[in-house]
Amino acid sequence: MIHAAINPSVAFGRHSLDLDVERETDRLVTGLRQSVHQTLRRQGVVLGISGGIDSSVVLALCVRAFEPDRVVALLLPEGESSPDSELLARMLADHYGIQNVIQEDISGALEGFGCYCRRNEAIQRLFPEFGVGWGAKIALPGNLLEKETLNIFYLTVTNPAGESFTKRLPPQEYYQIVAASNFKQRSRMAMLYYHAELRNYAVVGTPNKNEHLLGFFVKQGDGGIDVSPIGHLFKTQVYQLARYLGVPEEIQHRTPTSDTYPGGSTQEEFFFRLPFDILDTIWFGVEQGISPQAIAQGLDLSVEQVERVIADIERKQRTTAYLRMPTISFQAEPA
Numbered sequence: 001m002i003h004a005a006i007n008p009s010v011a012f013g014r015h016s017l018d019l020d021v022e023r024e025t026d027r028l029v030t031g032l033r034q035s036v037h038q039t040l041r042r043q044g045v046v047l048g049i050s051g052g053i054d055s056s057v058v059l060a061l062c063v064r065a066f067e068p069d070r071v072v073a074l075l076l077p078e079g080e081s082s083p084d085s086e087l088l089a090r091m092l093a094d095h096y097g098i099q100n101v102i103q104e105d106i107s108g109a110l111e112g113f114g115c116y117c118r119r120n121e122a123i124q125r126l127f128p129e130f131g132v133g134w135g136a137k138i139a140l141p142g143n144l145l146e147k148e149t150l151n152i153f154y155l156t157v158t159n160p161a162g163e164s165f166t167k168r169l170p171p172q173e174y175y176q177i178v179a180a181s182n183f184k185q186r187s188r189m190a191m192l193y194y195h196a197e198l199r200n201y202a203v204v205g206t207p208n209k210n211e212h213l214l215g216f217f218v219k220q221g222d223g224g225i226d227v228s229p230i231g232h233l234f235k236t237q238v239y240q241l242a243r244y245l246g247v248p249e250e251i252q253h254r255t256p257t258s259d260t261y262p263g264g265s266t267q268e269e270f271f272f273r274l275p276f277d278i279l280d281t282i283w284f285g286v287e288q289g290i291s292p293q294a295i296a297q298g299l300d301l302s303v304e305q306v307e308r309v310i311a312d313i314e315r316k317q318r319t320t321a322y323l324r325m326p327t328i329s330f331q332a333e334p335a
Helices: 021-039 053-066 083-095 107-113 115-126 171-199 209-214 235-245 267-272 276-287 292-299 303-319
Strands: 045-048 071-075 101-103 135-139 154-158 164-168
Touching (some): 021 053, 021 235, 045 053, 045 171, 053 071, 083 101, 107 115, 115 154, 115 171, 135 171, 209 267, 209 276, 209 303, 235 276, 276 292, 292 303
Parallel strands (some): 045 071, 071 101
Antiparallel strands (some): 135 154
């Protein structure tokens, strides 16, 4: 596994996650070249771009590693994608001189899988009036720093008049909504591999450390990749690389979203439950063996708040461990 190069600091705080961005960029570019050309024996790379910070940083790294003509950037919209995603993704590709930009609308595949109707069926068991023109999103309770709450999901729907209604999601409806929605990530990955195999290229992934180690990804979807260049980086460190690599300001200032649900949902409200700079610093402190008391002092938080965040990190890692497991296989019975 690649580990980020951290600048040493005297006192613990948000600055403890500061990268030597030039050194880290050079290391990742070298690692990409070796992984793709020498290990995988592939001639270039394919990745999906969405106008988000993670895919933008990975695209910038790939351009440095392989030159623009060996990078294929795929736009993979569907009927509920934000129009901003395509606009920003095309601006990004133009910014880095990518000529191989391909758009594949996966709406038809999702219709064929029953993605939308299966999801809506579950939503309508809670809100029978839900239909065309309505929005919907899943979210966890509010900021972890404010109060102790369990990771219980709620469904919020918004009617065409802009009125919102929220109910707690029972397990069966939650499972069905998520299972149906995951067709989106798995369909996108299937398309990425089509274009990679067409050219003898590798698929480069875009999940960061927060997504991978806390389980904010889809198994055999956005987690099914050949190379993971930023899977060791906290979200805040991805932003540091974005500034160094010259990612357009519009993307750097865009609120991270999952762009999965028709009502829109930020990553913070859907899953992470607090700002990344606080989450990442607490998490890093735990990894470095720093006490909750010292972490709290460095972030001007209470020890109770820090311990609450630590417990949530541990709970998410434990409950999503199966997503990161390799395939379970069995040995032949001895003769």
